[in-house]
Amino acid sequence: MSQERARRSKRNGRSASVSGTTSKKRVIAAVNDEEPRWLTSMEQRAWRAHLAAHKLLEHRLDRDLQTFGLSVNDYEILVNLSESPGHRMRMSDLADATIQSRSRLSHQISRMEAAGLVARETCVDDRRGTFAVLTEHGWATIQQVAPHHVASVRQHFIDLLTDDQLRELEAAYNPVVNHLKSLR
Amino acid sequence: MSQERARRSKRNGRSASVSGTTSKKRVIAAVNDEEPRWLTSMEQRAWRAHLAAHKLLEHRLDRDLQTFGLSVNDYEILVNLSESPGHRMRMSDLADATIQSRSRLSHQISRMEAAGLVARETCVDDRRGTFAVLTEHGWATIQQVAPHHVASVRQHFIDLLTDDQLRELEAAYNPVVNHLKSLR
DNA sequence: TCGGAATAGTTGAATCTTCACCTATGTTGA
């Protein structure tokens, strides 16, 4: 996803090879002490199925949303705002809810602002803060697009699974989500 | 993921509002005929768990790989090449295997070539073709990094699930993957 | 109450991805 660190290293005159930071050495030691526990073929199939399904799904949903000039990221923002009181959220809360960096959200909101979907409002309680607020156009857009998006999600995902499978999937992922959120 | 279509529309002087292509009208008709089948709260929880888990996982794995100057995309390429006879694959096959566009792969391979991880070789059988080939450095890199990456995948995903859950997950996703691949 | 630390958010530059277009080679059928 990002090769910036490597390039940065190069720019700084450090090679991308194994050596350098203390934390890296610690990580390496932790693994070098023992024989790697490679994935069994079953584990590998599950892991690769997850990766493939996600990539293909996101690509397909993006395609379907393109019809309306939206990306899945745009859609996610619109949904979050539309479900919030006053159709507004603090930037940080929105960044957390959509699992992305504040910087990325800031750029994204700027683009959506330019497209007339949202507006920024400064927060009176905490003058450092900013609200992202749904505009009329944003609200109209999400209402119009939502049925189509749900249809896509059903067609390409939900309706291909049984209720039991969906429940199992949720039960399986929740610990993963909690684990990873605790690391942030 | 991509707002390009929307912007392009704007550039072309067409609005991003609902109207325009024939295919769009068809899609809209298909949905407008009936009341949208909204997701049940169970379905929604499953869908959102999938999305959250994937985002968090990819972010974490990227972080862990950054230690070695690689992205998950780089890693995936290296794995595919290292598992192929002669440590080489045709560009198109590699693009299919990693589920990305040829253009994106081409840029990616150029960057990895610059980093000394892979090389391009022209194909003698089909002179339109190109092989991406693992270099010594690429091979050394994947061998060195793989144990750490597997440890990450285990720590943040595999080891948090039971064998049954993994099997169910694979069984659930395979139809989705097949469905979506058939659409491409 | 003052000054340092923490928090909220933005910005610019570098990198990565997407799209449309382009070249070169191979395939096919009239």
Added chain:
DNA sequence: TCAACATAGGTGAAGATTCAACTATTCCGA
């Protein structure tokens, strides 16, 4: 056999994401 078409891959520009650095405000302890 040769013209039309299809396939393999690359390229440049525009858009999206990341990282580090920055401003402005708030918090908090001495």
